[in-house]
Every structure is written in C-alpha cells, then in structure tokens.
Amino acid sequence: MKTYGNLAAAALLLTALSGPAFAAEKHELYSHMPNTALSGVIDPQMDDRAHIVKALPKTPKDPKNIVIGWTEITLGNAWFVEVVEAAKRKAAEYGGYTIDIQVADGDPSKTSAHFDSFITKGVDVIVVDPTDVAGAATDAQRAVDAGIPVIALGTVPDASGPFVSTVLANPFGNGFEAGIYAAKHIGKDAAIVSGVTIGTLGNSTSESRITGLLSGIVFERSNQFNLGLSREDAMLKGFNLFQDLKTGGSFNWAEGKFEVVGIQPGGWTEEGGLKGAEDLLAGHGDRINLMLAENDFMGIGALTAIENIGKKGQIPVACAADGFRVALDLVKSGDLLVTGANSGRATGEGVMVLINEIFRKGFDANNLPLGSYFPAEIITEENVDSLIDPDQSNPFFKYEVPPFRTIPQIRG
The missing domain is CATH 3.40.50.2300 (Response regulator)
Incomplete structure (x- = not known):
C-alpha cells in the first residue's frame, strides 16, 4: 500500500509547476475553473479561503456529545x-x-x-x-x-x-492516471478508438472523471508521439476534447491518433453501462478498441456487452472509479484493465x-x-494484490x- 508520502506525491502531479517561475504566468487551464469537468484539478495559485465566514471556530453545546x-x-x-x-x-x-x-x-x-x-x-x-x-x-x-x-x-x-x-x-485525477495507463496498454502502434459511458452529463463528478480519462490518454499519446505537451497542456486539450464530445457526440484528435466515436449515459449502474456499451458497439463494434467507463458498474456492463458480441478479451475496459471488491477481482483476473480509487x-x-x-x-x-x-490512485494488475483487503x-x-x-x- 502507498504511504502518505507517496500518495501526496501522486496528488501533487496535478498541481504541476507551482514554483516561482510558474507564478509569473498562469496556465490557460486554470482560467476555466471552476468547471463541472475539472473537479480535482488543483490550481497551484488558488486563492485563500480564510476570509470566508464559515462559523469557525465552533464551540459545541456539549463537548462530550x-x-x-x-x-x-x-x-x-x-x-x-x-x-x-x-x-x-x-x-x-x-x-x-x-x-x-x-x-x-x-x-x-x-x-x-x-x-x-x-x-x-x-x-x-x-x-x-x-x-x-x-x-x-x-x-x-x-x-x-x-x-x-x-x-x-x-x-x-x-x-x-x-x-x-x-x-x-479525486474525480479528474483518478481518471487522468487511468487514462495514462490505458494508453500505455494500447501502445503507440495502434490508433485508439473509444466509446464512452458516463453516469450523466452535467454532473461534476461524472464530467471530471471522463475529462480526466481523456486528458490522461492525451498526455500519454503526446509522450508516445513526441508532441511536447506538458501535463497542463494535456489537461487543457482533454478538457477541450470533452467539450467537443459533449456538444458534438464525438471527436477525432488526428495528431494523437485518438478518436471517441460516441458517448452514452449509463446512470452509474451495470444495466445502464450495458445498454450504453451496446449502443456504442452496435454502430462501431468493428472499430472500438478501448471502452472508457466512468465507474466500475458501468464498466462491468460494458464487459457483458463486449462478451455478447463475441469479443471478450479483445476490447479492454478502463474505469475512472470506484474500486469495489468485485472490480478488484476483475482487475486481478485481467478482465478489467484499470479502475480508480474511490x-x-x-x-x-x-x-x-x-x-x-x-x-x-x-x-x-x-x-x-x-x-x-x-x-489520485488507480488499481491495476500490478498493484491489485496489495489493495485487496x-x-x-x-x-x-x-x-x-x-x-x-x-x-x-x-x-x-
């Protein structure tokens, strides 16, 4: 299991470049905050909140109860x-x-x-x-x-x-790390063609998890193809791609060989994930080589949909959350590629x-x-044994x- 120090280091990956040089110019990414698709992105120059009256300090009526x-x-x-x-x-x-x-x-x-x-x-x-x-x-x-x-x-x-x-x-952070892992799994020799199932559009946690997944894939594709994107650049690109997906229903980032052919609501349930994945596979089952699911249950639904078209084990499924025991078992067996810790x-x-x-x-x-x-933390084949309680x-x-x-x- 990770120590506090290692966990903190993982979280700080999202605060990237908070030193004096960065303080001179703020990345465009942070100009979009707050935003329903960026929950979990940490602004390294965030404003203090001490001036906000919060009824603190608070003396309880009965300190013993x-x-x-x-x-x-x-x-x-x-x-x-x-x-x-x-x-x-x-x-x-x-x-x-x-x-x-x-x-x-x-x-x-x-x-x-x-x-x-x-x-x-x-x-x-x-x-x-x-x-x-x-x-x-x-x-x-x-x-x-x-x-x-x-x-x-x-x-x-x-x-x-x-x-x-x-x-x-961390909705965005877990998605980001899961996206990196998924892109590494696919490798640079293949274009990534994905379908997405999301709990619901408009929900901050949902949108941030999916934006994180997209941004993580963008970051790893940049590394694979030497595109020179920083982490913040990749987050911004992923954010913009999500806006395209949200408004247009798909996107194709040719430079990174990364395409999302559709997005379907799944209501955070296995049944919703099954229906959403079925709809995506019905139109693009011959092309999709990576399914992106917001949470475990929608991911499990996607696994069933993939099996139902005779492609079990051929289309990996990456989730941004939650890390239920059933999902850990599927990660351990190799059926589920990755999930986020929530x-x-x-x-x-x-x-x-x-x-x-x-x-x-x-x-x-x-x-x-x-x-x-x-x-931010993800659960993969490499660390799942240490995380099973x-x-x-x-x-x-x-x-x-x-x-x-x-x-x-x-x-x-």
Whole structure:
C-alpha cells in the first residue's frame, strides 16, 4: 500500500509547476475553473479561503456529545450506504458523537428541509452530500448564518457556499492516471478508438472523471508521439476534447491518433453501462478498441456487452472509479484493465476524521480548499494484490485517510 508520502506525491502531479517561475504566468487551464469537468484539478495559485465566514471556530453545546446533522443524497446504492456506516463506526470509535442521518432521496428540496430541521435543532455541525450544488450553497449559507459550520462530501458544491471543505476522492485525477495507463496498454502502434459511458452529463463528478480519462490518454499519446505537451497542456486539450464530445457526440484528435466515436449515459449502474456499451458497439463494434467507463458498474456492463458480441478479451475496459471488491477481482483476473480509487468507506471515515480534528484536536480548518481531494490512485494488475483487503466486510480496497492540507500547505 502507498504511504502518505507517496500518495501526496501522486496528488501533487496535478498541481504541476507551482514554483516561482510558474507564478509569473498562469496556465490557460486554470482560467476555466471552476468547471463541472475539472473537479480535482488543483490550481497551484488558488486563492485563500480564510476570509470566508464559515462559523469557525465552533464551540459545541456539549463537548462530550457533539451533534452532527447529516443529510445524505441516497441510501439506495452500496457506495452511499458505506459512507454512512463508516462514519457511524468512526464516530463510535471516537466516542462522544451523535449523528442524525437524514436521506434526501436525490431531492434538493428534501436536502433544504433537512438543513432547516438541523438549524432548528441547533446541531453543532452539518454534513451534506449535495443533491444540487447551487442549492447546497444556499443551504450552507443559512446554516453558517445560524452559527453552524458545514462540511460537504462526494461532490464539490458551488464555490459561492461557505463550506469548510469537501471530502472526496479525486474525480479528474483518478481518471487522468487511468487514462495514462490505458494508453500505455494500447501502445503507440495502434490508433485508439473509444466509446464512452458516463453516469450523466452535467454532473461534476461524472464530467471530471471522463475529462480526466481523456486528458490522461492525451498526455500519454503526446509522450508516445513526441508532441511536447506538458501535463497542463494535456489537461487543457482533454478538457477541450470533452467539450467537443459533449456538444458534438464525438471527436477525432488526428495528431494523437485518438478518436471517441460516441458517448452514452449509463446512470452509474451495470444495466445502464450495458445498454450504453451496446449502443456504442452496435454502430462501431468493428472499430472500438478501448471502452472508457466512468465507474466500475458501468464498466462491468460494458464487459457483458463486449462478451455478447463475441469479443471478450479483445476490447479492454478502463474505469475512472470506484474500486469495489468485485472490480478488484476483475482487475486481478485481467478482465478489467484499470479502475480508480474511490472508497465510500474512506470518504465517510474521512468526514469524521476532519470533524474530530476540528472539534477535539484544535485543527484550524478555516483555510482549507473547497475540495479536499484524496490523492489520485488507480488499481491495476500490478498493484491489485496489495489493495485487496483481507477484511471481507470492506466492500472496497485497503486505504488510509490522508491528512487534511490547508491552502498554504498545498501551495507549498
């Protein structure tokens, strides 16, 4: 398993070139931020957030029983269930916490109602998994006005909200590393012709994972063909290619011998991934030599679609997330090429670690980035054995929650 140092180094690959020379001129990439397709890209010159009023520091009503109001987007998916269960376990381990869990069922109005209830109850801190990024920002402002700090998880909300931070895996970063790996697997002797399945267009996590995949492929193709693109150049090119894909349904980057013939929604499910991959293969099955899937379940659906046309093992499938145990088994067997590390258990535990640091250890969280991303990490045939957890209760991979880093620490 990677150490904190190695994980941090992986994350810093996305902050590229943060030294004095870079400070003189900012790369065009960062002019597009914030953007729904760039969640996880770290601006090495990001602005401080210390001036934003976040209801910190916060003195709990009863230091021996800190009350957390938690509004979760859904419990209809194993990933989100594990977020909540992991938080409960960590809270019990720490002792002296009460978590009031409410479920929004994907309805922004329910999230807002949960905030109103938590404010009325006078909880010590609110945790939100946003159903709507703009709505969550408005909700958070009401809470902070009432003296209650707000921590987000899973999806970075709108920057107008006074959030302490957001705890999540790195959507773009994991996609980027998976894209590099996939392009290396294909090699420079073949053109890459891909089909893409995405959870849904418009969702920040979805768009950023796919943009990361495209950007990673661009970066590796640049290396293979000596095109001279820096990491940031490749990220910008991948971002622009994703915009072409989003508006036009396809793109062909001739210089890098990289084409995407179509994009289909998969709703983050195996069934959706199967349907999306079937549609892509129906029109381009004779040309596609790499399927790009946003998450494990859509990737598994793509594997079934590929098998159904008699091409099992002939079209590799690369995923940007999540690292469920079933996906690890498929990586180990060679059926799935790569996936990204996005553990619901690590996310839920990470939220509780941050809360405990703030309320019990005196951590000054007033200048954290809006997104406190876990370092980018992928799971491949080369490292999967080290990431399979002997604890069968863990539906994901082995993990460590990395330290939370302030903006000055990130800027170095």
